[in-house]
Amino acid sequence: xxxxxxxxxxxxxxxxxxxxxxxxxxxxxxxxxxxxxxxxxxxxxxxxxxxxxxxxxxxxxxxxxxxxxxxxxxxxxxxxxxxxxxxxxxxxxxxxxxxxxxxxxxxxxxxxxxxxxxxxxxxxxxxxxxxxxxxxxxxxxxxxxxxxxxxxxxxxxxxxxxxxxxxxxxxxxxxxxxxxxxxxxxxxxxxxxxxxxxxxxxxxxxxxxxxxxxxxxxxxxxxxxxxxxxxxxxxxxxxxxxxxxxxxxxxxxxxxxxxxxxxxxxxxxxxxxxxxxxxxxxxxxxxxxxxxxxxxxxxxxxxx
Numbered sequence: 001x002x003x004x005x006x007x008x009x010x011x012x013x014x015x016x017x018x019x020x021x022x023x024x025x026x027x028x029x030x031x032x033x034x035x036x037x038x039x040x041x042x043x044x045x046x047x048x049x050x051x052x053x054x055x056x057x058x059x060x061x062x063x064x065x066x067x068x069x070x071x072x073x074x075x076x077x078x079x080x081x082x083x084x085x086x087x088x089x090x091x092x093x094x095x096x097x098x099x100x101x102x103x104x105x106x107x108x109x110x111x112x113x114x115x116x117x118x119x120x121x122x123x124x125x126x127x128x129x130x131x132x133x134x135x136x137x138x139x140x141x142x143x144x145x146x147x148x149x150x151x152x153x154x155x156x157x158x159x160x161x162x163x164x165x166x167x168x169x170x171x172x173x174x175x176x177x178x179x180x181x182x183x184x185x186x187x188x189x190x191x192x193x194x195x196x197x198x199x200x201x202x203x204x205x206x207x208x209x210x211x212x213x214x215x216x217x218x219x220x221x222x223x224x225x226x227x228x229x230x231x232x233x234x235x236x237x238x239x240x241x242x243x244x245x246x247x248x249x250x251x252x253x254x255x256x257x258x259x260x261x262x263x264x265x266x267x268x269x270x271x272x273x274x275x276x277x278x279x280x281x282x283x284x285x286x287x288x289x290x291x292x293x294x295x296x297x298x299x300x301x302x303x304x
Contacts, residue, residue, distance in 0.1 A: 012213050016251035023217045030214045034066050034202045042193040043200040044159055046075045051157035053148050054080045054102070054109070056094025058215040058222040059163035061101055063203060065220055067161060068105050078161075081151040083144050084113040086121025087228065094223045101221060112151045114143055118296055120303070125295075126229075128302040136229035139295060146292040149283070152197060164201040166257050167208040171238045173260045178234070183286065186267035188260060207253065 001010050001020060008022035021029060038044055052067055054060045064080055071078050082098050084091050095111065102109040115121050120128070122140050129139065152160045169188065176184045192198040203211060215222055230236060246253050277283070278290035285291070 011217065012210075014210075016246075016254055026210075027214060027218060030062075030206065030210060031066055031069065033206055034063075035070060037190070037205050038070075038200070038202050041190040041200070043161075043190075043198070043202060044074075044076050048076050048158040049156060050076055050078045050159045050161050051148070051152040051155060052078050052080050052107075053151075053160060053162045054082050054098050055163075056082070056097045056223040057163075058220070059165055059203065059208070059211050061098070061220050061222050062211050062215045062218075063161065063163040064101070064105065064107065065218065067202070068107055078107060079155050079157065080107050080109040081148065081155065082109065082111050083147045083151070084111055084115075085140055085144070086114050086123060088123065090225060090228060093225055097221055097223055110151065110155060112147050112154075114147065117147055117150060118143060120299065125299050128299045134295075135233045137233040137235065140229070142291050142295055146283075148199075149197065158198070160197065160199045162199065162201055163203055163211075165203040165206050165208045165211055166253060167239065167242065169201070169204055169260065170242055170253060170256055171235050173256075174238050174242075175234060182267060185260075185264055186270075188264040189268055190261070205257065 002008065003010050003022035003025050004020050005025040006022060008024065010020040011023040012026045013020050019029075044050060050067060050071075052060075052064050054064050064078075067078050070076075080098070080102050082095065084095060099109060113121075114125075118125075122136070122143070125139055125143070126136050148160050148162075151157075173185065173188060176182065190201060190204050192200060214220075242253060242256075276285055276287065278285045278293055279288055280293035280297075281290060283290050283292070289297070
C-alpha cells in the first residue's frame with residue numbers, strides 16, 4: 001500500500017487517526033508535531049539555550065535528534081546534559097551511547113553524577129532508605145530533578161527539555177490520583193512560560209509507540225537494557241493497563257490527555273497551596289523544606 005502523503009510504501013499506521021505513512025513522511029510528521037507543541041505552549045523563546053536531558057533511552061535521544069534539527073533553522077541553541085545515578089551495569093552502557101551520539105551530532109555534552117552532587121549514588125541511597133515504601137523511583141526521580149536544575153544553571157541554560165511523552169503524562173496523572181496527590185495535577189499544564197527556569201516536554205502530545213518507531217526508522221541507537229528498579233513502583237502496571245485500553249479503543253489515550261490538560265488548568269487556578277521557598281536550598285516548594293532536601297537529610301541521618 002502507498003503512503004497517504006506520497007507515492008512511497010507505507011511503514012507505519014496510526015490506528016487512532018487511520019493515517020498510513022512511509023518512513024520519511026512519518027518522521028516529518030513527528031518533527032512537525034514536536035514543533036507545533038513547542039509553539040503552542042511557548043516552550044522556547046528566541047535566542048535561548050536549551051538544556052536537553054539525555055538518558056540514553058529512545059525518547060531522550062529522539063528528542064535530542066529533533067531539537068538539533070530544529071536548532072539549525074530556528075533561533076535557539078542546545079546543549080546536552082546527562083545524569084549518572086550510579087547504577088552498576090546499567091548507566092555505563094547508556095553513558096557510552098549518549099557520548100557517541102552527541103559526538104555524531106556535534107552537540108556539547110556534560111555529565112553530572114549523584115555522587116558528586118549529593119555525596120551518594122542511587123544504590124547507596126536505596127541502602128539507606130527507611131523502608132520499602134520509599135520506592136527507588138521516587139528517590140531517583142526527586143534527585144534527578146534537582147540534578148537537572150543544577151546542570152541547567154551550571155551551563156547557563158534558560159530551559160530544561162525532557163523527553164516525557166504522552167504515555168508518561170497519562171501514567172503520572174493516574175499515579176497522582178491513586179496516591180491522592182491532587183495538588184500535583186495542577187502542575188501538569190505543559191505551558192510553563194511564566195516559570196523562571198522552564199521545564200518543557202516537547203513530546204507530551206506524542207505516543208510512546210510513535211517515538212519508538214521514530215528512533216527505529218532513523219537508526220537512532222538507544223539503550224535496550226531496562227533499569228533494574230523499574231518494576232518496583234506501580235507505573236509499569238499502569239502503562240500496561242493504558243496500552244490494553246488503547247489496543248481495544250484506539251484514541252483513548254488522546255482523549256484522556258485532553259481531559260488531563262483541562263483538569264490541570266482548573267486545579268492550577270483553584271490550588272490554595274502557596275508555593276514557598278525551601279529553608280535549606282532556596283528552591284520553590286509547598287512546605288518549609290523541599291522534597292529533595294527532605295530526602296537527602298533523611299538519608300544522611302541514616303549514613304551517620
